[in-house]
Amino acid sequence: MNMHDLPEELMHWSPEAEAGVIGGLLVAGAEAYDAVADLVGADFFAVGLFSSAYRIIESQVLAGKPADLVSVYEALRGSEEDAARTLLELNRCTQAYVGMRVLRQHALIVSEKAASRALQRAAGEIQGIAADETIAVGDRISTAQATLEKVAQPAAKSVPMPVASFVAGFIDRLQEIADGTVQPGIPTQIPTLDRMLGGGMKGGKQYIVAARPSVGKSSLAQQICLNFAEQGHAAAMFSMEMGCPELTDRTVANMGRVRLDAIGDGKLNDDEWGRVSEAIERMRGLELYFDDQPAMSLGDIVAKARALKRKHNLKLLAIDYLQLCASGKVGDSRHHQIEEISRGLKALSKQLDISIVTLSQLNREVEKRASGRPVLSDLKESGAIEEDADVVLMLWRHKVGQFANTIGCAVPKNRQGKVGELALHFEGAHQRWTESTESLAEPMKKLGGGNRYTEDF
Template sequence: MNEISRIGQDPKPDTQEADALLPQNIEAEQQLLGAILTNNEVYDRIAQIIKPEHFYEPVHQRIFTRAMERITKNALASPVTLKPFFEDDEGIKELGGVQYLVRLAGAAISSFAARDYAQLIYEMHQRRELIKLGGDIAAKARAYDVDLEPAEQITQAEQQLYKLAETGGATTGFQSFLSAVTDAVRVANAAYQRDGGLAGVSTGLIDLDKKLGGLHRSDLLILAGRPSMGKTSLATNIAFNVAKAYKRGKKPDGTEGAVNGGVVGFFSLEMSAEQLAARILSEAAEVPSENIRRGDMTEAEFRRFVDAAKQLESCPLFIDDTPALPIAQVAARARRLKREHGLDVLMVDYLQLLRGHGRTDNRVQEIAEISMGLKAIAKELDIPVVALSQLSRQVESRDDKRPQLSDLRESGSIEQDADVVMFVFREEYYVEREKPSDDRLDEMAAWQERMERLHGRAEVIIGKQRHGPIGSVDLSFEGRFTRFGNLIQPWQNGADQRDEY
């Protein structure tokens, strides 16, 4: 049994049994408080680690709170200055009165050990919270609440666990400019050493990588477009390219992880996992997607299809096709995937199909909550998040169908929260629907010439980029295989485009 040692006092018998049930270290609390009361500068070293509620002994919580209040006001916190606050404190009286403050100061540890003691106290608090959380989960599971289904209880439990894991480590406070510069140089060096000069994860599309510098960690990228523009196809192409290029090894900072490509998580709220896999296989095997759906394949095509499926078995691409997910569950499932398999890029198809935390009739407010939640996931997990988004119908009413930032549907917060906003645009789609009648020969000739020029071409319009230029990127598009690719320019004469960079 872990005995509570109170300086100058014997532990009470009725507290020993309770104390034995919960992790605690009263001696560490006493000695840390003593260090703070003898040298107030110690507080600055441990303020980011522990808070008053992390102390097990209620008296120690009150002493720490009073000391913290005085120190943050640039006033001295010592046994003498704190004495008036505790003369009527019943807890202090049980420990021998205000002389307990003097005994704490006498038991002070060296200021160099303060952080270690603070960390120990914090870890004990974490253990007690885990025990409490386990009890709460068990109690809720026993209670048959019709409004709280088991799946929802699991989600709530995950949220509470991760909230507990994040406390104490989320706030880093100020860092020196030297530290910030060192991080910036490390990123630039990684880009310099990597093929193609990318700081982020390569999309596999060279011209797009050149414009974006790859997919950067902690960025929220919005990929928007009207229906039939191919935004889901582009998202699956990028996801496949990243997963296909995955290589694990030692990163420049010495940690183990993806040195090329990455592990991809794909939330497909519109299409089933099977449909999404068929699209990826269509691209990899070069078999038209409609033929795959109908089973209308030649023997050679079916052989390519099966071979592609075998090659992709080991691809680190994970698909979740649960419909109408709340943003909280997206965060919880992404955290779980990162913990179990790693996670380097997260794709969401598409943003408007997610749900917010509460039940609200204000759709604009709900979309704002979702976009902020996606940005929070990107920062928390330190990964790029690519979220697809619908555009409003006002695009169709304009002569120039190229989308703009103002076309983002239902909320301006999407534009505000995003680090990059991209639009997929295929002019061929609109021109194809302007076909003149066969008897208008001149117009038909002009239309055919325009269709030939636009056939198999797509455009990604970068409407916003926090850390780079805006503009357009031309891509090739093969509708049969739902595949976007690098557009070979006329002056390249079929040469590999990688040689140009």
């Protein structure tokens, strides 16, 4: 086979290693397949004949059938001219096989050469992306990063292991949690919720917080971000609904116990001015990040999150809110756009090992119920939101008071913990959330003049 007849990207290959692997499979069959299946696949071979041969061998082995030279040759042969060349190449492969001792090393070479070719292809794709001025620069950068990421982190293959092999790691992890040297999760500082979550929020998980407008989902997400930051963990809130100045106002109101309306109109008393100063000093040391770019795309979110992870070891990202995100696929239905964004955020949480709190609107069906309690089917625009979530929190206004509201919080989905309900205490004046001792069994009622503060927009 003439190397100069190959496309440029196929110059990154090792004919000897590829022939050695195929030869080993033809000679040793299932034993050889078991030795290399975690390293290579049919697409790893530069030569089409070898790629086709691997697919046939793999299907034969998995079906419990022979995968010898004659069987594979019969499956591959075409015209008489092709058949002669095929037989010649397969015979050459069996001669290149030098034993099981080096078979895995040959497979590793094939894998590395395949990665080299993939890198070269990615470089070409990135060059094309960079030149396409019909796409916004930010989206081009995000697409280029994603293209390179596929090469840097290919889908890992694993080998099934007996449960006994995980026991030692389990005991060590359990002991570390019991000793307090490792946290099972980062606490939200809402005790009942933390117990339901098995100690707090965990990396690699997506948490959906859903509610109708003006119930308080944005404020609750900001409280959780603030609680993370006060524990020394970097947290960020990407808000497509509120500007950074407004998020800052709410943070000062929360940390200084200063009335939000007083911050808005500047009519603070001497005591409140002092508390504002104290809050600002505390805020200077917090790793709490805000971004108010409107209509962020998934690419925007991914690029910003990766930068925060790299520079500040981001632990929590809140997205406010899902239905305001933009999609690059303009022609798709909104249902499919939301599905793509939801699944992309779930993948991002696993790639970066961070907790992602994604806020979502509920549809109007909630308002038709006397109880006001939402259910999973109320999630707006896409069933993928429910499917992709590890945990779903659903909020409703249970009791409206003059100075504070009681907000019901249902946890109808929790992949690795308890489901149930808890009551939350919300002080609108200070944008502050804590756990409530109220019973959610009581009917919704209004006390006094009602809460004057808008919790959400």
